[in-house]
Amino acid sequence: MFEIFGIPSQALFGQLLLGLINGSFYALLSLGLAVIFGMLNIINFSHGAQYMMGAFVAFFLLHYFGLNYWVALVIAPIVVGAFGVLIERLFLQWLYKLDHLYGLLLTFGIALIVEGLFRNQFGSSGQPYQMPEQLTGGQNLGFMFLPNYRAWVIVLSLTVCLGTWFIIERTRLGAYLRAATENPTLVRAFGVNVSRMITLTYGFGVGLAALAGVMAAPIYNVSPQMGAELIIVVFAVVVIGGMGSIMGAIVTGFGLGVIEGLTKVFFPEASNTVIFVIMAIVLLVRPAGLFGRRA
Amino acid sequence: MLDARTPLLAVKDLQAWYGESHILHGVNFNVFPGEVVTLLGRNGAGKTTTLKSVMGIVGSRTGSVRFDGDELIGRLSNEIARAGIAFCPEERGIFASLNVEENLLLPPVVRPGGLSIDQIFELFPNLKERLGSNQGTKLSGGEQQMLAIGRILRTGARLLLLDEPTEGLAPVIIQQIGKTIRTLKQQGFTILLVEQNFRFASTVADRYYVMEHGRVVESFANSELDANLEKLHDYLGV
Numbered sequence: 001m002f003e004i005f006g007i008p009s010q011a012l013f014g015q016l017l018l019g020l021i022n023g024s025f026y027a028l029l030s031l032g033l034a035v036i037f038g039m040l041n042i043i044n045f046s047h048g049a050q051y052m053m054g055a056f057v058a059f060f061l062l063h064y065f066g067l068n069y070w071v072a073l074v075i076a077p078i079v080v081g082a083f084g085v086l087i088e089r090l091f092l093q094w095l096y097k098l099d100h101l102y103g104l105l106l107t108f109g110i111a112l113i114v115e116g117l118f119r120n121q122f123g124s125s126g127q128p129y130q131m132p133e134q135l136t137g138g139q140n141l142g143f144m145f146l147p148n149y150r151a152w153v154i155v156l157s158l159t160v161c162l163g164t165w166f167i168i169e170r171t172r173l174g175a176y177l178r179a180a181t182e183n184p185t186l187v188r189a190f191g192v193n194v195s196r197m198i199t200l201t202y203g204f205g206v207g208l209a210a211l212a213g214v215m216a217a218p219i220y221n222v223s224p225q226m227g228a229e230l231i232i233v234v235f236a237v238v239v240i241g242g243m244g245s246i247m248g249a250i251v252t253g254f255g256l257g258v259i260e261g262l263t264k265v266f267f268p269e270a271s272n273t274v275i276f277v278i279m280a281i282v283l284l285v286r287p288a289g290l291f292g293r294r295a
Numbered sequence: 296m297l298d299a300r301t302p303l304l305a306v307k308d309l310q311a312w313y314g315e316s317h318i319l320h321g322v323n324f325n326v327f328p329g330e331v332v333t334l335l336g337r338n339g340a341g342k343t344t345t346l347k348s349v350m351g352i353v354g355s356r357t358g359s360v361r362f363d364g365d366e367l368i369g370r371l372s373n374e375i376a377r378a379g380i381a382f383c384p385e386e387r388g389i390f391a392s393l394n395v396e397e398n399l400l401l402p403p404v405v406r407p408g409g410l411s412i413d414q415i416f417e418l419f420p421n422l423k424e425r426l427g428s429n430q431g432t433k434l435s436g437g438e439q440q441m442l443a444i445g446r447i448l449r450t451g452a453r454l455l456l457l458d459e460p461t462e463g464l465a466p467v468i469i470q471q472i473g474k475t476i477r478t479l480k481q482q483g484f485t486i487l488l489v490e491q492n493f494r495f496a497s498t499v500a501d502r503y504y505v506m507e508h509g510r511v512v513e514s515f516a517n518s519e520l521d522a523n524l525e526k527l528h529d530y531l532g533v
Contacts (some may be wrong), residue, residue, distance in 0.1 A: 063414075161424045172400070175393055175400070175401055176401070178390065178392040178393055179390045179392070179393055179401055181392070182390050182391065182392055183390065184386060185352050186382075186384060186388045187401075188371070188372045189351070189352050189372045189373070189375075189376055189401065190373075190375045190376055190381075190382075190402035190403065190447075190450070191373050191376030191383050191399065191403050191405050191450070192373055192403060193373050194373070214338050274381070284407075291320040
């Protein structure tokens, strides 16, 4: 064991790892929010509830159907994404031409209803979710101990984030999405079914939240409030990164996770507020966010 | 004589609204296969709105727009595009978040028979040189216009709606666009053009419709242009 700035390496790297884990969730969730905002102009306040639903679907699959974590990683995003598609068709599609506030209020209401229903059914104490066998244990890296599951979360989150970035910025489908974000009328006049694309984009963004929920289930408990607690921080992350920027959401997500972790080591008292302090400073200096384009 | 054939595009009593404002008050005209037809008229006469109504991108519209016999009123603009009509908007509509190649390849192919990329580069050699450019909107005005026309030639659409393709461009570029339109006509494209610049239009058009206050008030063939010049000056206020 050695020391850095008077801090034992175990503690430093431990918090750094924790920061990266939190950052993995911040990045996945703010990425979904950015994708949804870019395409639908909706600030999806039910994102936290959809993250929680992902975790619960994993829990149901295991306890009622005996389907394990790996199956849940695929099924939960699809199920919750389908729920998102339903919400978009029933409610959101009528709000695109209105002020952001309407979408925000509607999705906030949906979040309250969904979380209320789950709390009523399952109580507010969390349910544990077993870690998949293959990922128990860990590696001793010499300077710190790295639990396998945490490493997996970081790698999977990075992969999904970069994959999403690649699809949006480097593929033909992504070109349709970017073009439709800029000028949906013209893209429609080229023969593209933009409405369907918007619906599926919302489903995809919600699916990302659900995927994060499944990944979180073995680390945190599966509880109805798990999303509500996280989503406030995630919104601060999105504000710092800038609404609508894909790479901005990813970099800011991981970056702020790490900053939060380091704050826990060097100045623990501020660890809960550091993100909001950064948000306040960014809003003063760059109101559109670090990576945001001025509208 | 012309009217004995079946029009490719037949517009009858077309009315259109943006919100509360009533823009088109019963527009009637025909475009026959292989023709270049130009809509002339002052700003605000309803020329652009007519194109947008054909394309299905105005607030609401009534009347009849038949393309190749099919009624387009009430169909969504993506379905109208799939029927084989392509639109080049006045503001060109080059996407800032797409590079030049992505802009060129954006409109999906709706039917076979469109130009290949090489054929498009033959028409617009400048585009080939700018293919590596990062942002479509960094191109010059003329290059953006070529990109906006070039990208809809790939799609296999047989009717092209071009909204003021010469607006704000240098004379040498306007000549190139004129040449392109004549080449496209030779290749069998049907073109409905909106123009303020009737001198340019006279180098490409077969027939004209003059619009005023949301109606077609006059029509004549290119051969009758000289005879109608004085009237046209009155209508266009030039």
